[in-house]
Amino acid sequence: MTDIYAVMSMAGNALLTQQRAINVTGNNIANVNTPGYSRQKLLLETKIPVQTAIGLMGYGVEGVSVERVYDRFLGVQINAESETLGRYDARKDGLKLAEVIFNESDEFGLSQSLNKFFTSWQDLSNEPSGYNERVILKAQSDVMTGTFNRLYADLIEVQEGLDASIEGGVAEINQLAQQIAALNQKVMEVEASGDVANDYRDQRDMALKDLAALIDINSFEDSTGRVVVSVGTGQSLVESNSFRSLTTQVNDFGLKDVAWVDMDGATVNITADISNGKMAGWLEARDVDIRGYMRQLDILAETLTQRVNTLHQSGWGLDGSTGTDFFTGMTTASGSMDALLAITAETGGTGNIRVTLVGGGTAGSETVTTDPVTGDIQIAIEDGVSTGNQIATALQAHAGINSVVATAPAAAWDLSAGTNTAILSGGSSARTLQLNTAVSNDLNLIAASSTSAGIPGNNSQAIAIANLQHALSMKGNSITFENYYNSLVGAIGGDLQSADAYFNHQSAMVVQLENRRESISGVSLDEEMINLVKFQTAYDAAAKLITTADELMQTVLNMV
Amino acid sequence: MRVTNSMMSTTLTRHLMRQSESLYRVQEQIATQKKINKPSDDPIGMRQILQYRNKLATVDQYMDNIQRATTRLESTELTLKVVDDLVSVVREISQQQAKGTTQSRLFAADQVRDLYDQVVELANFKNGNTYMFSGHKTDRAAFGHVVEVSGGVAGNLEFGLAANATNVTIEVMDDSGAVINTITPAGGGADGVNSVAWSGPVPADGLYTFTVTASDAAGDVVDYATYNGDDGSVRVIMGENTELNIAADGREIFAPAGLLDTFEIFADLITALENDDSAAIDNLTPQLDSVRTQISEFRAASAPKLFQLESTENFWANYIPQLEKMLGDTENTDLNQAVMELNQLDLAYQSTLATASRIIQPSLVNFLK
Numbered sequence: 036m037t038d039i040y041a042v043m044s045m046a047g048n049a050l051l052t053q054q055r056a057i058n059v060t061g062n063n064i065a066n067v068n069t070p071g072y073s074r075q076k077l078l079l080e081t082k083i084p085v086q087t088a089i090g091l092m093g094y095g096v097e098g099v100s101v102e103r104v105y106d107r108f109l110g111v112q113i114n115a116e117s118e119t120l121g122r123y124d125a126r127k128d129g130l131k132l133a134e135v136i137f138n139e140s141d142e143f144g145l146s147q148s149l150n151k152f153f154t155s156w157q158d159l160s161n162e163p164s165g166y167n168e169r170v171i172l173k174a175q176s177d178v179m180t181g182t183f184n185r186l187y188a189d190l191i192e193v194q195e196g197l198d199a200s201i202e203g204g205v206a207e208i209n210q211l212a213q214q215i216a217a218l219n220q221k222v223m224e225v226e227a228s229g230d231v232a233n234d235y236r237d238q239r240d241m242a243l244k245d246l247a248a249l250i251d252i253n254s255f256e257d258s259t260g261r262v263v264v265s266v267g268t269g270q271s272l273v274e275s276n277s278f279r280s281l282t283t284q285v286n287d288f289g290l291k292d293v294a295w296v297d298m299d300g301a302t303v304n305i306t307a308d309i310s311n312g313k314m315a316g317w318l319e320a321r322d323v324d325i326r327g328y329m330r331q332l333d334i335l336a337e338t339l340t341q342r343v344n345t346l347h348q349s350g351w352g353l354d355g356s357t358g359t360d361f362f363t364g365m366t367t368a369s370g371s372m373d374a375l376l377a378i379t380a381e382t383g384g385t386g387n388i389r390v391t392l393v394g395g396g397t398a399g400s401e402t403v404t405t406d407p408v409t410g411d412i413q414i415a416i417e418d419g420v421s422t423g424n425q426i427a428t429a430l431q432a433h434a435g436i437n438s439v440v441a442t443a444p445a446a447a448w449d450l451s452a453g454t455n456t457a458i459l460s461g462g463s464s465a466r467t468l469q470l471n472t473a474v475s476n477d478l479n480l481i482a483a484s485s486t487s488a489g490i491p492g493n494n495s496q497a498i499a500i501a502n503l504q505h506a507l508s509m510k511g512n513s514i515t516f517e518n519y520y521n522s523l524v525g526a527i528g529g530d531l532q533s534a535d536a537y538f539n540h541q542s543a544m545v546v547q548l549e550n551r552r553e554s555i556s557g558v559s560l561d562e563e564m565i566n567l568v569k570f571q572t573a574y575d576a577a578a579k580l581i582t583t584a585d586e587l588m589q590t591v592l593n594m595v
Numbered sequence: 596m597r598v599t600n601s602m603m604s605t606t607l608t609r610h611l612m613r614q615s616e617s618l619y620r621v622q623e624q625i626a627t628q629k630k631i632n633k634p635s636d637d638p639i640g641m642r643q644i645l646q647y648r649n650k651l652a653t654v655d656q657y658m659d660n661i662q663r664a665t666t667r668l669e670s671t672e673l674t675l676k677v678v679d680d681l682v683s684v685v686r687e688i689s690q691q692q693a694k695g696t697t698q699s700r701l702f703a704a705d706q707v708r709d710l711y712d713q714v715v716e717l718a719n720f721k722n723g724n725t726y727m728f729s730g731h732k733t734d735r736a737a738f739g740h741v742v743e744v745s746g747g748v749a750g751n752l753e754f755g756l757a758a759n760a761t762n763v764t765i766e767v768m769d770d771s772g773a774v775i776n777t778i779t780p781a782g783g784g785a786d787g788v789n790s791v792a793w794s795g796p797v798p799a800d801g802l803y804t805f806t807v808t809a810s811d812a813a814g815d816v817v818d819y820a821t822y823n824g825d826d827g828s829v830r831v832i833m834g835e836n837t838e839l840n841i842a843a844d845g846r847e848i849f850a851p852a853g854l855l856d857t858f859e860i861f862a863d864l865i866t867a868l869e870n871d872d873s874a875a876i877d878n879l880t881p882q883l884d885s886v887r888t889q890i891s892e893f894r895a896a897s898a899p900k901l902f903q904l905e906s907t908e909n910f911w912a913n914y915i916p917q918l919e920k921m922l923g924d925t926e927n928t929d930l931n932q933a934v935m936e937l938n939q940l941d942l943a944y945q946s947t948l949a950t951a952s953r954i955i956q957p958s959l960v961n962f963l964k
Contacts, residue, residue, distance in 0.1 A: 067600060138633050139645055146645045147652070154656040157832050161663050164725060164733055484731070492731030492827055498838060504653065505835045517649045525642035528634025535635065546609065550602055557599035564959040 039591070041085070042584040045095035049577035052079065052098045056570040059101055063558045064567075071241035073103040073556035075233055103233040106555050110240055113548045114247040114254070118311035120545050121248035123538040125316025126324070129197050130531040133325055136189040137524050145186060146524070148179040149517050153504035160498045163483035164353060164491035173478060176470045180362070183336050187466040190329050197321040198291045204249050204314050205281045205293060211246040212264070212278040215239055219261040220276035226260050251311035267305030270295040281305075287458040288387060290321065324530060326387070327408035331523050332465035335509070339516055340365055340468065342503050350482025350496030357487070359480050364467035367437065372457040376423055377440045378430065388435065392426070392448065392455040394418040401429040410435065418450045600958070607951050614944045621937045624928040631926055640925050647922040654911050654918065657834055661908045664831040664841060667722060668901050674720050674727075675848065675894050679887060681717075682857070685710050686883040689864055689876055697871045704868035711861040715739065715820055718849055728845030731827030737845035738820035738858065740805045742767065742793070749793035752778065752805060753821045757862035760784045760809035760816040765791065767805040769798070784809055787859070788821055813870075819862035822846050833907045841900060848893045857886050 059077045066072040078099040084091040139146050155175040159168040218239040225232035239262065246252055246264070252272065254264045264273040272279055272295075283291040284302060293309060294302035309315045340362040347361040368388065371377040378390060389411040396402055396415030403414045412435060416426055423441035426448060430439045474480045485495035509519035624630050634641045685707055692703045718728055718738045725733035735741055742752045752765055761783040767776040775798055780791045809816040822845055829841040850856035860882050867875035 134634055139641070146649060150649045150652045154653060157656050157660055160830070160832060161660055162723070162725070165723075488825065489731040489827055492725065492729070492733035492829070492843070494830055498830055498832060501832060502836055518646065521642045521645040521649070524634050524645060525638040528636070528638030528641050531635040532638055546605075550606070553599055553602045553605075554597045557597075557601055559597065559599040561959045562597075564963060568963070 039584055039587050041094070042587070043581060045082075046577050046580035046584060048082065048095045048097060049580070050574060052077075052096045053570045053574040053577060055098045057567065057574070060563050060566045060570060064560065064563050067558040067560060067563075071237050071244075072558070073105045073233070073237050074558045075101050075103050078102055100231060101233060102231065103237065104556050105236075106552065109548065109552050109555065110244075113545065113552060114244055114252075116541065116545050116548060117244055117248045118251045120538070120541045121313040122311050122316040122319070123534055123541050125200070125313035126320045127316075127531065127534040127538045129193065129317060129320025130324060130527070130534055132193045132196060133190065133320075133328060134527055134531050136186060136193070137328075137527050139524055144524075145179070145182045146517060146520055148175070148182045149520060150504075151175045152179045153501055156497050156501035159481070159483055160494040160501055163494040163497055166478065169478040169481050172481060173470065173475055176361075177475070180364075180468045180470055183332065183465045183468045187329060187332055190325055190332075191466075194290060194321050194325050197317045197325070200317050201291050201293065201314060201321075202283050204317065205283055208246060208249050208266075208272075208314075209278075209280040211242050211249070212272045212280065214242045215246070215262065215264060215273045216276050216278040218242065219273065222260050223276070232260075247312065249312045250309055250314045267295060267303070267308040270297075270303060270305060287389075287456075293318075323408060328523065328527060329465070330387070330408075330410050331519075335516065335519055335523075336464040336468045337365065338508055340464065342506070342508055343500060346496060346500050346503070347482050349485075350499075351484040351487050351490055351493075352482045353479040353484075353491050354477070355487060355490060356480050357482065359474060359482060360471045361474060361481075362468060363471045364469045365464055366467065368459040370457040370459040372455070373453040376427060376457070377442055378436065378438075378457060378459060388412060388459045390414070390430070390436075390457045390459060392416050392450065394450055396421065398422070399425055401426060403429055403433045405433070405435065412436070416448055416450075419447055421448050422446060423448060603954065607947075607955065610947060611944075611951070614940065614947060618937070618940050618944060621933055621940060624933050625930065625937065628928050628930075629926050630928045630933075644922060644926050647918055647925065651915065651918050651922065654915055657832065658908060658911050660832050661904050661911070664829075664833075664839065665901065665904050665908070667727070667829070668841065668897055668904070670720070670722060671727060672894060672897060672901075674717050675890055678714055678717050678848075679890050679894075681710050681714050682883060682887050682890065685861065685864065686880060686887070689880045689883055692868060693873065693876050693880065700868040700871055700876075704865050707861060707865050707868065711819075711858065711865070714849075714857065714861070718845055726824070728843060728848065729824030730844045732824040733843075735802055735823050737824050738822060738849065740807060740818075740820065741823045742803050742805060744798055744800050744803065746800065747797060749797050751790040751792055753788060753790050754784075754805075754807045755788050755819040755821050755856070755859055755862065756784045756786060756807075756809055757817040757819065757859070757866040758786050759811060761811045762809065763789075763791075764808045765805050766808075767798075767803050769803065775803070783811075784816070817862040817865045817869075819856075819858040821858075822850065831904075833904070834911075837907075839900060839903060842893075842897075848890060851889060854889055855882055855886055857889075860886055 056077045056079070059075055063074050078101070079096055080099045082094040082097050085094050086092075137144070152175050155168075155172040159165070159172050162168045218235050221235045222232040222239065225235065243252075243254060243262065243264070250266055252264050252266055253269070254262050256262050261275055262273065263271070263275075265271045266281070270279070272281075279298070280296055282294050282296050282302060284294050284304070286292040286306075292304050292306040293314065294304045294306075296302055306318065309318060344360045344362060348358050351357045352359060369378060370390070372390070372392070389409070391411070391413050393413055393415050394417070396417050398417040398420040401414050401416050401421055403412060405412055412430070412433060414426065414429055422444065423446050424444040427439040427441035427444075430436050471480075483497040484490045484493035485499070486493055489495070504517065505515060507513055508516060514522070623632060631637045631640050631644060688703050688706060692700050695703060715738050719736040720727050726735065726737055727733075728737040729735055735743075740752075740754055743750045752767075754765075756763075763780050763784040765778040765780070766774045767778070769775050776793075776795050778791065778794050780789075784791075807818040809818055824843075824845055826844045826846075829843050830838045831841060833839050846852070849858065860879060863875065864879050864883075866872075867879060
């Protein structure tokens with residue numbers, strides 16, 4: 036059966052639906068610049084047709100639901116790539132700070148002051164009894180040791196800056212976790228009644244992306260539409276509408292580690308498990324790159340002190356003194372592990388070395404390995420079998436260790452009990468390097484003569500020390516002091532260059548992915564304008580339909 | 596592909612930023628005239644630059660060392676030339692006085708005494724604050740009457756005598772010239788170099804000068820200066836692990852081992868002139884010739900060292916421009932190339948801006964009535 040009222044009702048529905056469509060279009064236009072917004076569209080369907088004498092007759096249109104246009108897989112991929120992008124971004128920024136410190140291009144750096152130190156010894160060799168030459172040598176030595184100290188202090192400052200970034204990152208992560216948990220709640224509430232929480236989902240996706248840029252996360256959506264987020268080795272960050280938070284704790288190096296707080300307030304250190312995101316980049320720059328540079332400076336200061344002091348001690352000062360140290364400030368690093376092992380000293384003054392016991396070795400022939408960058412020492416032991424004495428013997432054989440005393444020689448080491456890591460700290464030679472104060476107070480102590488009888492005219496010791504400039508003293512006696520440092524500067528530039536290249540590559544990739552997302556979900560004003568015109572015309576037509584139906588009705592009434 | 600407004604604007608922004616960055620880099624290269632401004636610009640280049648700079652500074656120091664050594668050798672040469680002239684004057688006197696009178700010989704003896712003083716003064720030539728011919732003992736005059744007290748122990752007093760003397764009196768003086776000790780060796784002194792042990796209280800550590808008065812039955816005996824230095828030589832760094840030894844032992848010039856002692860000959864001549872001893876004077880003239888030969892030989896031995904210094908200096912002088920060129924090639928901006936690059940980048944930037952302004956403005960909105 037069909038009648039005029041049906042036409043009227045169909046036209047009314049059409050008016051309403053087109054108006055809704057205009058509403059959705061309007062929302063799209065309004066959000067054209069909203070970050071993370073996915074365009075929405077009104078899903079139109081024909082209404083259930085009506086059975087008539089001549090068969091099924093269409094009964095108009097209806098808007099079923101408002102959907103957002105979205106590719107879920109793309110979202111996951113963008114999150115994963117954002118993690119990597121964040122990591123290179125943070126590492127690059129950390130290294131840039133280090134590069135500024137080592138910027139030697141303006142001719143006032145350690146390279147030059149090392150050079151001046153040695154040429155000052157040449158000057159002294161020209162006039163071994165000269166007072167002026169001694170004053171200049173003292174001044175150049177002070178400049179050089181001061182530069183060492185400054186570089187080291189500046190690197191510590193960069194580490195502290197990165198520490199602050201890590202703390203800020205933790206606060207940001209906690210805030211995002213809280214935000215995601217709140218959005219989970221809203222999505223669930225809206226969708227319980229069968230609707231789709233488009234805008235809340237968009238916001239949650241944004242928050243997830245921001246979180247991924249900070250730290251590597253694992254996330255999935257459960258059956259009720261809530262996302263579950265975990266970090267580290269599966270520590271839950273967001274679950275349903277509740278969240279756990281991260282915190283920082285001071286580690287043995289005096290820097291901040293990242294820890295996860297469980298329901299009871301106990302913490303789990305997850306620093307080693309953070310492998311991506313800005314947090315990983317900051318940690319990498321702080322604990323590997325910068326620490327490596329500090330260590331190389333330490334080794335340089337340490338070796339320089341050893342070589343110069345050895346020669347200086349065997350020389351004679353103008354006042355007949357001998358055996359004087361030229362540089363001071365060397366300290367040996369030490370540390371202990373539980374009550375079983377006391378590593379009393381590390382060779383030389385290059386400190387902040389981590390000694391770690393791990394499983395997988397054979398008792399009696401434990402293998403010791405060294406990290407080439409940080410100098411960290413790792414020893415593989417046989418868990419529960421290797422004794423304190425065996426471990427001590429194996430460590431003792433390592434070139435970096437001076438002496439190890441096993442306080443419980445016969446006891447077998449159980450990796451599950453106690454801590455298996457010791458930090459050998461205290462030897463930061465580059466920070467403490469200085470000219471022996473005795474020498475700077477009495478310049479006659481500077482030993483230019485190689486014999487007691489040769490005072491004051493003998494210059495052999497000054498020549499010997501000046502010749503250290505060309506001696507292959509570093510890296511297993513393969514390069515000179517100057518070249519060692521110059522290579523360090525080159526290496527820092529290289530590190531930054533490659534971090535920068537990775538960053539650029541990664542950001543190009545993320546941009547491409549975002550463009551694809553934008554291509555699918557973004558708002559095109561042209562398209563919206565077309566839609567607007569389209570829906571408006573449809574609206575106009577529906578209105579015309581009502582007018583027509585009304586006229587039909589008038590005609591019928593007039594007939595009566 | 597669906598292209599949205601924000602895609603257009605982000606892509607545009609990104610490309611404009613990238614182009615501005617390239618422009619900034621080229622502009623920096625032109626403004627600083629350096630293509631490497633920080634280590635990451637070119638890590639390997641940066642390392643090379645530092646190496647070249649170190650090398651340049653070190654070579655500068657070598658040149659400095661060489662110049663100082665050259666000055667030293669040249670002033671030695673000049674001094675010894677004057678010494679040679681003076682010895683030749685003494686030889687003339689000796690030859691003339693072979694036929695001289697007693698009176699003229701006494702007068703000549705005074706002349707030779709003056710010349711002796713001059714030669715001693717030249718042998719004690721000071722370069723700045725250091726004595727040049729005292730070996731490593733650069734703080735004391737090479738020749739003279741000096742005794743050293745070190746660690747509370749006094750060394751022997753050494754002096755030369757032209758003849759045996761029965762009475763010898765040694766007066767040791769402090770800095771102010773006051774006599775602090777008088778020593779009279781029991782057996783007097785012998786012809787040649789004498790070494791007398793210290794007697795009496797030992798003064799504080801330091802160097803003390805002394806005078807010698809000697810006589811025998813016939814009258815006064817002339818004393819002469821002995822060497823106070825050691826056999827140390829001066830080492831000069833000319834290059835990487837390359838050193839030059841420059842002799843600084845005054846004995847090699849004035850009293851070489853096994854040869855004649857210049858000052859003894861002078862003293863002998865004075866004695867001979869004063870004693871009117873014709874035979875001795877005759878005998879001394881050829882010896883003075885030998886002394887001149889000794890000095891010439893030493894001068895001749897120094898010449899190759901000067902040559903060595905000069906050629907090494909030339910080598911470094913030629914090496915510096917090469918180093919500077921290598922440093923410049925690594926460090927300096929190639930202006931032509933940079934300006935060309937700037938032009939290209941500028942063109943690209945401007946065309947991007949032009950297209951941007953055309954694409955970004957219109958949308959369908961503008962065309963709907």
